[in-house]
Amino acid sequence: MLKRGFTYVMVIVFSWMSVLGFAQVDTLKTSADKAYIEGLYTEAAALYEKILSQEYVSAEVHYNLANAYFKSGQIAPSILNYERALKLAPKDEDIQFNLKLANLSVKDKVEEIPQLFFVTWWETILKAFGVDGWAWNAVIATVLGLIGLLLFRFSSDEGMKRLTFYFGIIAISWGVFALYAAQHNFDKSVNDDRAVVFASTINAKSAPDQKGKDLFVIHEGLVVTVSDRLNGWCRIKLSNGDVGWVPEGSLSII
Helix, strand or coil: CHHHHHHHHHHHHHHHHHHHHHHHHHHHHHHHHHHHHCCCHHHHHHHHHHHHCCCCCCHHHHHHHHHHHHHCCCHHHHHHHHHHHHHHCCCCHHHHHHHHHHHCCCCCCCCCCCCCHHHHHHHHHHCCCHHHHHHHHHHHHHHHHHHHHHHHHHCCCHHHHHHHHHHHHHHHHHHHHHHHHHHHHHHHHHCCCEEEECCCEEEEECCCCCCCCEEEEEECCCEEEEEEEECCEEEEECCCCCEEEEEHHHEEEC
């Protein structure tokens, strides 16, 4: 009896902690929004950062934080937070537009290696709905497929049996593909190995050492791909294929 009572007390305590946590976030967000509207961008950014430090996940907060940084002239953190917001809301046109605007301020204009048309086409299809959209596609298609196969099983009309059989097979096949697409997008989001350069100017080295040969120069705000880490250094790859080593502290992972 004592153990059950203790459990109830803990449930109530954690429930109240959650309520108080959300209330604090709401208060901070109101203050941050007010500071932003008044043009106090540095203060607004600090408040948005405080919200995120409480493990609060929100595309809106990352987007507002990015706007505050951009307005205060801090390009690297603005791009970092636009990218993080876009991961949470990949279809948001405002985030996409502001990210493109922020990237115009980056000194490095790196040409991307062109992809084969069918690779681009395939990636476009997989990104069409995002994780949640594809997951719902998988659930709905599977349910419809099972309904179709049940109708096939119990229908006595030959034409209806043929129609419901093919409908069921097509729906379940689409459900399987949607499940694959959802998993693909989830894996890309979780295992995102891109990073934003925070150093104003940095020389990429041929080896993870200050004595390595200088290969190329990159600047603040550039998005790179991290392929390896060693002794405080990161091996990065640019979108044009260039590869080099930079200090780990000069990057911030998206």
